[in-house]
Amino acid sequence: MSNVVSALDGQVAPGEVTVRELGLRGMITLRGDLSSRKLQNICKKLTGVAFPKQGGVASEGDKGLAWMSPDEVLVMVPHAEAAPAVAAIEAALKGEHFLAVNVSDARAVFSVQGAFSREVIAKLAPADLHPDRFKEGMMRRTRLGQVAAAFWMVDEETFCVICFRSVAEYTFGLLKASAGAGEVGYL
Amino acid sequence: MLILRCPYCGVDVDETDLHGGGEAHLKRFGPGSTDDEFHDYLFMRENPKGVHFERWQHSYGCGKWFLAARCTATLEVFGTYPAQTTEPPKEVVEAIKAKRPNWEVL
Numbered sequence A: 001m002s003n004v005v006s007a008l009d010g011q012v013a014p015g016e017v018t019v020r021e022l023g024l025r026g027m028i029t030l031r032g033d034l035s036s037r038k039l040q041n042i043c044k045k046l047t048g049v050a051f052p053k054q055g056g057v058a059s060e061g062d063k064g065l066a067w068m069s070p071d072e073v074l075v076m077v078p079h080a081e082a083a084p085a086v087a088a089i090e091a092a093l094k095g096e097h098f099l100a101v102n103v104s105d106a107r108a109v110f111s112v113q114g115a116f117s118r119e120v121i122a123k124l125a126p127a128d129l130h131p132d133r134f135k136e137g138m139m140r141r142t143r144l145g146q147v148a149a150a151f152w153m154v155d156e157e158t159f160c161v162i163c164f165r166s167v168a169e170y171t172f173g174l175l176k177a178s179a180g181a182g183e184v185g186y187l
Numbered sequence B: 001m002l003i004l005r006c007p008y009c010g011v012d013v014d015e016t017d018l019h020g021g022g023e024a025h026l027k028r029f030g031p032g033s034t035d036d037e038f039h040d041y042l043f044m045r046e047n048p049k050g051v052h053f054e055r056w057q058h059s060y061g062c063g064k065w066f067l068a069a070r071c072t073a074t075l076e077v078f079g080t081y082p083a084q085t086t087e088p089p090k091e092v093v094e095a096i097k098a099k100r101p102n103w104e105v106l
Helices: A037-047 A079-092 A117-122 A165-180 B035-043 B090-099
Strands: A017-021 A026-032 A057-060 A063-069 A072-077 A098-102 A107-114 A139-144 A147-155 A158-164 B003-005 B012-014 B019-023 B051-057 B065-071 B077-082
Touching: A017 A117, A017 A165, A026 A037, A026 A079, A037 A063, A037 A072, A037 A079, A057 A147, A063 A139, A063 A147, A072 A079, A079 A098, A107 A117, A107 A165, A117 A158, A117 A165, A139 A165, A147 A165, A158 A165, B003 B065, B003 B077, B065 B090, B077 B090
Parallel strands: none
Antiparallel strands: A017 A107, A026 A072, A026 A098, A057 A063, A063 A072, A107 A158, A139 A147, A147 A158, B003 B012, B019 B051, B051 B065, B065 B077
16 A cells, blocks of 8 residues: 655644644545435444534544535545545445545645634635634635635634645645734734 | 625625626527527627626535626625526515615516
């Protein structure tokens, strides 16, 4: 087996807000009827978290479920479990109209942690990140600078950011620069 | 700057996250139609100063197409609704009429 490495091999930019590449994570794009009991059950079984509502996310460690669109959910599992998880989904949804693809190696995952992590993201994304509007448990797909990305809050001071692997370096640089520039003091 | 609410995601989305798709509620004229009808379908578009119905794609988000009613002069948004709608929904028409009493559905 080849030695799998993540895009930036766990690079860290320490500071008041620390940007950290979180390494490999198993991700499965699952499209289908999200109201299907079978689909919800297999997702819950694989991740151990509740099935998210519109615009929601639930995560615990490496595992999680994120609502991506009305017919798409992102299933997150530890990297080594991604292939067996796709097989499990295919077995569970046999006969239904669905699509499950292992996209683990097409993605990069970052954590942005610190007191003003909210502002680090707010400076880069055209999304409303006011504490009253963006809360824990919400998933937002938007862009950071010039690239597509999605993020959610793990806790009050920590964001988890995902983007395409091909733009991992750009995204890391962007987050690092935004964190390094300091707090705005607005949010 | 234009901010539209994606009816699928339920979030307010900035124009830079969206992709514009031109006029909404066009009737397609394909094979079997006359040249004039096909010409009009292909090229003739409304270009009003005022209320306009448009197609937008939430390209950086869910990727779905939706429709929006807005004023081209003031950028006021009257409502957004799913693309699987053949004519402006009642609540959007009412919202427009509340603000633009002289406006009529074409």
